[in-house]
Amino acid sequence: MHQVLIAEDESDISELVSFNLQRESIGTMWAKDGVEAVEMAQKELPNLIILDLMLPRRDGFQVFKELRLDARTKDIPVMMLTAKAQLEDVITGLELGADDYLTKPFSPKEMVLRVKALLKRSAPTPTASVITRGKFQLDKNTLTCFVDGRKIDLTPTEFKLLLLLIEREGQPQNRGDILREVWGYRDTTQSRTLDTHMKRLRTKIGNSSSCIVTIRGIGYQFRNIA
Amino acid sequence: MHQVLIAEDESDISELVSFNLQRESIGTMWAKDGVEAVEMAQKELPNLIILDLMLPRRDGFQVFKELRLDARTKDIPVMMLTAKAQLEDVITGLELGADDYLTKPFSPKEMVLRVKALLKRSAPTPTASVITRGKFQLDKNTLTCFVDGRKIDLTPTEFKLLLLLIEREGQPQNRGDILREVWGYRDTTQSRTLDTHMKRLRTKIGNSSSCIVTIRGIGYQFRNIA
DNA sequence: CGTAAACGTGACGATTTTGACACAATCTCA
DNA sequence: TGAGATTGTGTCAAAATCGTCACGTTTACG
Structure with missing residues (x-):
């Protein structure tokens, strides 16, 4: 079963995301701020990270950069979340190498489908010989x-x-x-x-x-x- | 060099997309309708297809289904294009298995970055070898x-x-x-x-x-x- | 239909790889 | 210390592997 890390300070959004993913048999874990997000990602090594840009203690861009610098987490796909109509944020995130981008408010169904598309494309190659x-x-x-x-x-x-x-x-x-x-x-x-x-x-x-x-x-x- | 097939009947959009991709050293080819899109995809085997949903002779959804049924083309990532505010189309496309979705009018820069993200993600992941x-x-x-x-x-x-x-x-x-x-x-x-x-x-x-x-x-x- | 390009096929010879063998060196134990 | 067992070493020849070449077949295009 896939595990998705939700880095989002607003609990209602976090719960919405979590609920919809779990309904699709996708496990979730929650980080309330940027520092916790980095720690959790490094410790749990989730299959995908949903990363809000407006996080307390360390913003989403900074979190993203740190994850990409760590050999253990650099290949985890990242979907960024931001407020509506922030095109500059979209561009910055994609330029940094984010794998997808979703603007609030989003359709839960669209979010789930995009997560699935990302998980499917990045399925880890088995390391067995x-x-x-x-x-x-x-x-x-x-x-x-x-x-x-x-x-x-x-x-x-x-x-x-x-x-x-x-x-x-x-x-x-x-x-x-x-x-x-x-x-x-x-x-x-x-x-x-x-x-x-x-x-x-x-x-x-x-x-x-x-x-x-x-x-x-x-x-x-x-x-x-x- | 990557090759992208642009399936789009409006020539100004096609040219805009083509110009911006070529500026990033991404080759492009153009299909003006759904039939041509399928033929060109099967013949040229591009690395990615940008697929407008409103195509003459065969609509985007139908084209997509055909491509997914063909062993040669089923793994080519597809980015769908549609008119603004057609959420149902977004959902349908993603449910069918599209890899990304872009609504017109779109920022050329965002389009380029998303294409790059898709190309990167669908590149064979370095196996754990x-x-x-x-x-x-x-x-x-x-x-x-x-x-x-x-x-x-x-x-x-x-x-x-x-x-x-x-x-x-x-x-x-x-x-x-x-x-x-x-x-x-x-x-x-x-x-x-x-x-x-x-x-x-x-x-x-x-x-x-x-x-x-x-x-x-x-x-x-x-x-x-x- | 004819032609050129691309791919399939069989054969050949050069090179590399492999395992065996005999002798040398090292280790362990009484 | 001496002897036997184990491992290291250099050499040889057989087998395997490889790439090239020329010809055959298929495909695609004008």
């Missing part, structure tokens, strides 16, 4: 690959190639980027290396190679076809 | 190893061996377990393979190999000696 996508299971620690429970012997380069595509499932990867990231190439215009390795990889994974789709003129994409 | 322990930094995705900021060329087997020890920093790993986990051996009693690879690994990492400690009769241990 095993990645599973449909029929594919790869273990980064042992460089082993299983498809439909069957072990596939991949060379290290083949493994890296497949891993890259699988971790970016759904997103087409252009050839140049693949060559750079798997091979470390600087100049990628002339190489046919990728083609050769792709053929080898497809041969090894057999029928399931239909999950690796060529996008002509661009590159390749992994699709989890059931 | 990098492990750092003292002077050592290993990237599981690329099988690269840096010691004191210096790249060390390791074979895949050497990498696996070092990774195992580093991930279990402080805990002595017995020979049999290492042979089983790195080499997949079932019977480990007679092998000198580990010794050979350990010597090679130590040679490559030079002075810092003092971090790999032999525990006679047991195996090896990684100690983070500063």
Whole structure:
């Protein structure tokens, strides 16, 4: 279950937000001022922070800057709240790197949906070494690959190639980027290396190679076809 | 360079958006109606789509649904545009899964900043594939190893061996377990393979190999000696 | 339809990786 | 101290990996 930190001094707003999020099975915690917000964020490491700009003891911008300077909290998405028609605040917040912005008064429904969109986009990547996508299971620690429970012997380069595509499932990867990231190439215009390795990889994974789709003129994409 | 598809029938809005994005080194392409928007998205696979809801030939909602049904385009972030004060449209769009929402008339600066936030958020999050322990930094995705900021060329087997020890920093790993986990051996009693690879690994990492400690009769241990 | 570009494929040779082996060095225990 | 066990070391050859090349096939466009 996701946890959202609500940094807001007005309790009625805080309760409104909290109520609506909890109704969507999103856990909440409350910080009444800027100092408490920083402390709570650093201690609890929530999945998202809703940050009012007008906080006692330390304003929202300052809180935001501090969170971004701390390695533990710098990647937590932040949605800023401010009073209506403060466009300069919106600009400043977004320039600082806030992930979204909501002006009071806001529709609770809109707030919930925006929170969900943020949570969805920033879902933390599991730190485990095993990645599973449909029929594919790869273990980064042992460089082993299983498809439909069957072990596939991949060379290290083949493994890296497949891993890259699988971790970016759904997103087409252009050839140049693949060559750079798997091979470390600087100049990628002339190489046919990728083609050769792709053929080898497809041969090894057999029928399931239909999950690796060529996008002509661009590159390749992994699709989890059931 | 990122590419943004602007699906908008009003040319002055389209030009305003395009101009401001290009000023931020963000490439743009323009679709004047809903059909063209779908075609262009499927063909060009932009990094983000700005989608007006009032499009000729196929409205924005319909376009959005089609894009989400296509494996190639379903993960492209979408920012919806609509006329002022249409809260129902906002809710519908966000419920459908739009990533952001902007109401006309909008500040060009806000639009740019929101586009940037979306592009940043939807960039593949750096996977937790990098492990750092003292002077050592290993990237599981690329099988690269840096010691004191210096790249060390390791074979895949050497990498696996070092990774195992580093991930279990402080805990002595017995020979049999290492042979089983790195080499997949079932019977480990007679092998000198580990010794050979350990010597090679130590040679490559030079002075810092003092971090790999032999525990006679047991195996090896990684100690983070500063 | 024809053509050029992009990608697939098979084959080859160079390079790298790997494990085994024999000898050397070190450690532990009686 | 001596002996046996364990680990370090250098070398060798087989196997694996890799990238290139040329030809084949497919795709997209005029």
